[in-house]
Every structure is written in structure tokens, then in C-alpha cells.
Amino acid sequence: MNRRLFIKGMAACAAGFGFLKSVVALAVEWPKAVFDSETETDAVKAFFGDTPIAESADVEIKAPLQAENGAVVPIKVSTTLADAESIAITVEKNPVPFVTVVNLQPGSSGGFYSARIKMGETSLVRAYVKAGDKIHMASQEVKVTVGGCGG
Amino acid sequence: MAFVTKMKIKKAGDGHDILCLVKHPMETGRRKDTSTGEVVPAHWIEIMTFQLNGNTVAEAILGSGVSKDPLIGVHIMGAKSGDTITVNWKDSKGETGSAEATVK
Numbered sequence: 001m002n003r004r005l006f007i008k009g010m011a012a013c014a015a016g017f018g019f020l021k022s023v024v025a026l027a028v029e030w031p032k033a034v035f036d037s038e039t040e041t042d043a044v045k046a047f048f049g050d051t052p053i054a055e056s057a058d059v060e061i062k063a064p065l066q067a068e069n070g071a072v073v074p075i076k077v078s079t080t081l082a083d084a085e086s087i088a089i090t091v092e093k094n095p096v097p098f099v100t101v102v103n104l105q106p107g108s109s110g111g112f113y114s115a116r117i118k119m120g121e122t123s124l125v126r127a128y129v130k131a132g133d134k135i136h137m138a139s140q141e142v143k144v145t146v147g148g149c150g151g
Numbered sequence: 152m153a154f155v156t157k158m159k160i161k162k163a164g165d166g167h168d169i170l171c172l173v174k175h176p177m178e179t180g181r182r183k184d185t186s187t188g189e190v191v192p193a194h195w196i197e198i199m200t201f202q203l204n205g206n207t208v209a210e211a212i213l214g215s216g217v218s219k220d221p222l223i224g225v226h227i228m229g230a231k232s233g234d235t236i237t238v239n240w241k242d243s244k245g246e247t248g249s250a251e252a253t254v255k
Contacts (some may be wrong), residue, residue: 071219109227
């Protein structure tokens with residue numbers, strides 16, 4: 001390998017590294033406190049703060065009534081609220097009740113979020129949608145026959 | 152270790168549904184290996200970013216409660232034919248992955 005080739009390679013490496021770094025920098029910090037919370041109430045408070053929560057018909061959860069395999073439970077949350085900023089999914093009785101959340105850009109991403117989640121036992125699944133200065137909530141019970149947490 | 156990342160774009164209503172599948176173990180750190188009896192160390196995807204032509208449109212924050220081989224879906228608006236959609240993710244061990252697709 002001659003010197004010119006070596007320098008070229010180094011430059012490509014640096015460029016590649018810079019790209020990786022910018023990708024990481026884009027992402028928000030993973031909110032450890034939220035996922036460390038042992039109760040759903042604490043987790044929701046840790047994520048959304050003291051914003052008032054109200055049950056709402058504008059939020060819809062699509063989930064199976066009964067899940068045969070708790071390791072893979074498909075959940076779909078949709079909302080008609082146009083200014084939805086984030087959609088969170090929680091499972092009340094999981095060891096880590098806060099499952100996932102998506103932050104949206106009102107106008108460029110819409111009120112929809114789907115994920116496959118783990119459920120340890122039969123529990124209420126809740127969806128929280130932050131829109132404006134309010135949190136809209138919906139819930140549905142999912143019966144689990146075989147748990148998804150190593151059971 | 153590299154994980155396979157796949158993305159699908161589907162026209163839906165007033166925009167497009169984006170589905171992203173990553174072949175990832177999503178270990179909670181609670182599960183025990185049945186053959187050795189040892190706890191499998193935690194390893195899960197923390198953040199998944201969806202970009203339309205380089206602008207972040209949705210950012211999913213995942214916990215260990217998301218299933219193995221996560222399938223994450225979001226809905227985006229305003230994407231035109233020929234636009235690029237990129238998904239990037241980062242896991243709890245600092246590993247990353249991405250996929251890119253063009254809107255038809």
C-alpha cells in the first residue's frame with residue numbers, strides 16, 4: 001500500500017466515523033428514569049411530567065383480547081388528534097411497565113404507532129397520547145395465557 | 152455483530168405507513184438461559200429514528216418490553232414519490248443499524 005492510498009483510506013474512515021457520530025447525535029438521550037420506574041404511574045409521570053391525563057375517545061388501541069404468546073403481542077395505537085406529539089404504550093403489570101414511546105413531528109408524522117410487545121401476564125395495556133398540553137389515554141385488557149418474560 | 156434491518160413503505164390514507172423490522176434479540180436482562188441457567192445479559196434497541204429526506208419525522212424510544220425482532224410502525228405525511236426514508240437505530244450496547252428506501 002503506498003502512502004497516497006493510505007491517506008485516502010484514512011480520510012474515508014474519518015468520514016465514515018463522522019457519519020456514525022452524527023447519527024447518534026440526532027437521537028435523544030434514552031430516558032433511563034422512565035424505564036427504571038417500577039409502577040406505571042411513576043413511569044408516566046417521569047416521562048410526561050405533571051401534565052393532566054384524561055380518558056379520551058380520540059385514542060384507539062388495537063390489540064388482541066387474548067394473546068396466546070405473551071412474548072409477541074401486536075399493539076396498534078391510532079388517534080384522530082392532529083397535533084399528537086408523542087404516543088406511549090404501557091403494560092400495567094410488566095416488571096418494566098413503560099414499554100415504548102414515539103415522538104412525532106405534528107404535520108409530518110401522524111397519530112399512529114405500532115409495535116409488538118412482551119407481556120408477563122394478563123394486564124391492562126394503556127396508550128397515552130400527548131397533544132397540546134393534555135394527555136389523552138385509552139386502555140384495553142389483554143389476557144395472556146403464556147407469559148413472555150422467560151416463563 | 153450486525154443485525155438485519157428491513158423497512159417497508161406502504162401508501163395509507165393521507166400519507167405512508169413505515170414499518171421497520173430489526174432482527175435483534177431484545178434481551179431484558181431478566182431471562183435465564185435454559186441450558187446453562189445463567190442470566191442472559193440485557194441488550195435491546197433504545198432509539199429508532201425515522202427520517203424523510205434527512206429530516207427527523209419520528210423518533211421511537213424503546214424499552215426491553217418490546218418483543219424480540221421488533222416491528223415498529225409509524226405514519227408519515229407529505230412524502231412524495233422519489234423521496235428517501237431512512238431509519239437508524241442504536242441499542243444499549245452502542246451498536247447501530249440502518250435501512251433506507253425510496254417512496255414509490
